[in-house]
Amino acid sequence: MHSNATQSEAMDRSSAVAIIGAGPAGLSAGRLLRHYGVEYDHFERHNNVGGIWDIDNPGTPMYESAHFISSRDVSGFFDFPMPDHFGDYPSRAQIFDYTKDFARTFGLEEIIEFGTPITDVRADDDTWIVTPAGQTPRRYRGVICASGTNWHPRVPRHRGNFTGEIRHAVSHRSGRDFAGKRVLIVGLGNSGADIACDAAQFADSAYISVRRGYHIVPKHVFGRPADSFDEGITMPMWLERPVLSALLRLLVGDVTRWGLPKPDHKLFQTHPLLNSQLLHHLQHADIAVKNDIERFDGDHVVFTDGSRLEIDLVLYATGYEMRIPYLDKEIFEWDGDRPAQYLTAFNRHHRNLFTIGFIETNSSAYTLFDNISNVIAQYLRDQVTRPESARKFEEMIANDRPNLAGSLHLVDSPRHAGYVDAKVYKKHLARVRKQMKWSDLEPGFASSMREAVNSTATRNRP
Template sequence: MSLSTKSVNTREDVVDRSGAVAVVGAGPAGLSAARMFQVYDVEYDHFERHSGVGGLWDIDNPGTPMYESAHFISSRDMSGFFDYPMPDSFGDYPTRRQILDYTRKFAAEFGLDERIEFNNGVVSVVEDGDFWLVTPENGPTRRYRGVVCASGTNWHPRLPKHPGQFNGEVRHAVTHHSARDFVGKRVLVVGLGNSGADISCDAAQMADAAFISTRRGYHIIPKHLFGVPADQLDDGQFSLPRWLERPLMTGLLRLIVGDVRRWGLPKPDHRLFDSHPLLNSQLLHHLQHGDISVRPEILRFEGPDVVFVDGSREQIDLVLYATGYEMKIPYVESTMFEWNGDRPAQYLTAFNRDHKNLFTIGFIEINSSAYTLFDNISNMVAQYVSAQDRDPSRVVKLGKLIAEDNPDLAGGLSLIKSARHAGYVDAKAYKQTVARVLTETGFSPLVPGFADRLRKGRTVSESV
């Protein structure tokens, strides 16, 4: 599909919504944006191609990468939307069902679901002078002042190719939904990110034999340290500056986990935190008990066998690639964005430097919980749009930063070179940068209690 840009459309069949913003996607990022638009009295329309809220967390949504055994990778008390904590009844690392239920209740409590056009995805977004033409699957094209792309990151699988002919089955992790699929099979999982580790554990429990193929070693962090979720030591009340945290945590893992080479994993070729953390206690259990065997990178396929770079081979029935996803925005011409690899390179991951009011929320790879970060950036986006009518001076200040500011959102980490780490964001650096930008522009930070005002039907502008 080729989309033209910078046209000025005067067609009479275009519905004029030029005072409103279009939000695309009703997963957590889109819901975050919608709530903030309500808070700041910004008119918006909300599109969702599926039949309900929740995005990838709804395992029944076509194309979702969700699997039955999935849990949140960040802990309950570190996760969740701002001013809307997850229930104490949830486990430390909530299940996929709990996350979906929590997300649906969030949407219902703030009346967000009442504003969503379900089963109506967006086909195209085209720049139209100072506005945007949005064409949904159902209904006429509409003209908006801005667009929030919040359609999610894990819908377009990255599938490598290896030479040779393989007699078995080859799939991507996006197709994996149940460990029952592994019964009676010899399974090779390729890739050792957090999803790859989880799926390997599914295979360890149900397959005849389970193998992991990995190019490099990783630092494995147990989900609990000193009786508390590990992410609370990194980004919670016990958080330390990175320069102190890294050597302390490295020494602690050496004592608690030991040398991962004992179980066949390669020695990590990077310092702790210079790659996305591998947080998984179950993987450690299965490695320690021999339920999973580690193999190096694939060299080629030979009939029923997979041959590895060290010359070893295994007869395999199913190769499952847990090799990540491309962050595509298929309804917008790709030239409308700058790109860092296949990541949209937006200011603060949200603001387009060249095209006003073309926002992205949720297109982020980060080493902490994302939901509160969605709210922090949605808060700024909503104020920026609101100020375009009410306080242009703040718009000018933020506009100057969008054009000229180049913060190091990786926080000085020497990240390994991989597609996953292109445009990677360190949560501590991100929060500090957002706080600085709010101070410099005069926009308001999030404060506890704003959600109560919204529940009572009072927006920020009505209560100040």
């Protein structure tokens, strides 16, 4: 705990906002704050932008074979499309380059204090005391937490003792690490499916352990990225689900033929498993499916059906806990392990404590970051220029409780707590902007920002 004396000695930046994290969410916030003239400082513990997409960022879960889970043309920042030469599903290296280009284009890097982890954030009356490691605390009027979600592995415990190697997916970098090993991947989210494909190509033998069946969506449908169809679909869920389910039966077939359990839920009631490569490896018996682990027994894994395998490496692809380690956990309400913020971003009890990126959704995350950053930035601007408008929005923060999952009716699991349907989310944010008389993001605003940045750089050039 910082003493009151330390707080009183804090550097006064109370006219500004602090952004913590320079991954895609933090960069989205920086661009929109800059666009609306909101003063801010920006902190990043690593020496570069990009967050998890920088494979050299200590603690990142990134691996060499990773690709974006949503397609190129629906996934970029607003008014800043990904280049046409990128793949339909860009590689992790392309996404990293794109993110760095975004930061350079809008002059965001010049504001970021790199190599500056934040060790503590706490409320002090109507301001926030932010402590960068080894530096004097600073006082801000608001804090935007954009430090990301995939840093704290969730590792289950199984009975018995295992004499082989146990790792979490956060440690995985290359399929070459599986060479000469009998590998069991536990969990079949999208990262687990990718890593299972690495094991299928490099390991001596490869297995996946799953507790339930999944609906597998191929990455391409009729030669087009699967999510490009969803962007244009406006039919209600009661009609969309059976239509798409019938299409999947035609395109994918019966997944139980390859050992996967029959799904125990309807399509879209869990986060979709988008992976064509996994189907290929299952169809070619490069990887075998096992059910849930019952216990370990020396160098064997025993499964709930009584079968057992001799295994060298168990790799848990079992997800992450959404922690914000520089803040007292009690300052948030929680939905599972997700901060239960209004519109995923606004703390209902502590003014100007924001979160961006602590979200699980089914599409276009970067676009959603821009949508919520646009609302945050205009609210912060109005606190100075239109205080009555800001107070009106604060009433909404306290009382409005929208259903952002729409009609998905998701399976009860930690991953789906607070899940957001991208279409529903964008529609609700549009209603909020209209009610508050706030601006939409309009095509062309990025060009004007780019010109302003270039003009400033030209004036400052020696």
